[in-house]
Amino acid sequence: MKLSEQKKTEWEKTLRETTLIGPADTIVEHTEGDLWELFSQTRGNYFFTTEKFVFVGGLGGLHFFSTPYSKITELKLCNVGGLIPFLPTGIKVTYTDNDGKIRKKKCSVLKRKEWLAYLQQKIGR
Numbered sequence: 001m002k003l004s005e006q007k008k009t010e011w012e013k014t015l016r017e018t019t020l021i022g023p024a025d026t027i028v029e030h031t032e033g034d035l036w037e038l039f040s041q042t043r044g045n046y047f048f049t050t051e052k053f054v055f056v057g058g059l060g061g062l063h064f065f066s067t068p069y070s071k072i073t074e075l076k077l078c079n080v081g082g083l084i085p086f087l088p089t090g091i092k093v094t095y096t097d098n099d100g101k102i103r104k105k106k107c108s109v110l111k112r113k114e115w116l117a118y119l120q121q122k123i124g125r
Contacts, residue, residue, distance in 0.1 A: 002030070003027065003030045008027050008030075011027060011030075011045075011047065012025075012026060012027055014056075015027075015047065015049075015054060015056070015066075018064075020052070020054050020056070020064060020066040021047075021049050021051070021052055021054065021066065022051065024050075025049045025050055025051045025052060026049060026050050027047050027048070027049050028048050028049060028050055029047075029048035029118065030045060030046065030047055030048070031045075031046050031109050031110070031111075031115065032044070032045055032046070032109075033045075033046050033089075033107060033108050033109035033110070034057075034080070034107075034108040034109075035055050035057055035063060035065075035105060035106070035107060035108070036080045036081075036085075036090065036106040036107075036108055037063075037105075037106070039082060039083070041080075041108075042057040042058045042063040043057055043058075044056055044057015044058060044063065044064075045057065046107065046109060046115075048118065048119075048122070051068055051069065052066050052067060052068050052069065053066070053067055053069060053072065053093065053119065053122075054066040054067075055105070055107065065103070065105060067093075067095040067097070067103075069119075069122040069123045070123070071095045071096045071097075072093060072094070072095045072119070072123045073094050073095060073096060073102075074092075074093075074094035075091060075092070075093055075094075075116060075119050075120060075123070075125075076091070076092050077090065077091060077092075077112065077113070077116060078090040078091065078092040078106060080106050080108045087108065088112075089108045089109060089110065089112055090106050090107065090108050090112065091106075091107045091108075091109065091112050091115060091116050091119070092104060092105070092106055092107075093105045093107055093119070
């Protein structure tokens with residue numbers, strides 16, 4: 001889903017205010033999707049900026065993460081779902097956070113193979 005210029009400007013302002021992106025960073029691509037953590041599913045927005053991969057979701061943006069492409073160490077397709085993950089819409093993103101900890105996020109999006117290829121290009125793999 002393509003963002004209108006107005007929505008893109010609003011999102012960039014919000015992402016900068018919350019320090020999820022830097023002052024010069026801009027949104028290049030956007031898609032809606034879900035973030036799966038343990039047994040919870042959070043609906044939200046994925047942003048592919050010039051510098052980072054960002055998720056903001058939940059009521060009032062309570063769930064979020066932001067990582068520079070350079071910190072992503074692994075990308076692979078995965079299934080998502082409740083107790084038994086069976087939906088073939090996931091991309092597992094492994095990255096190193098600012099504290100040096102390894103983080104893994106299960107990102108569920110439509111056209112996941114296209115988004116996986118996009119992320120692979122951004123990280124240079």
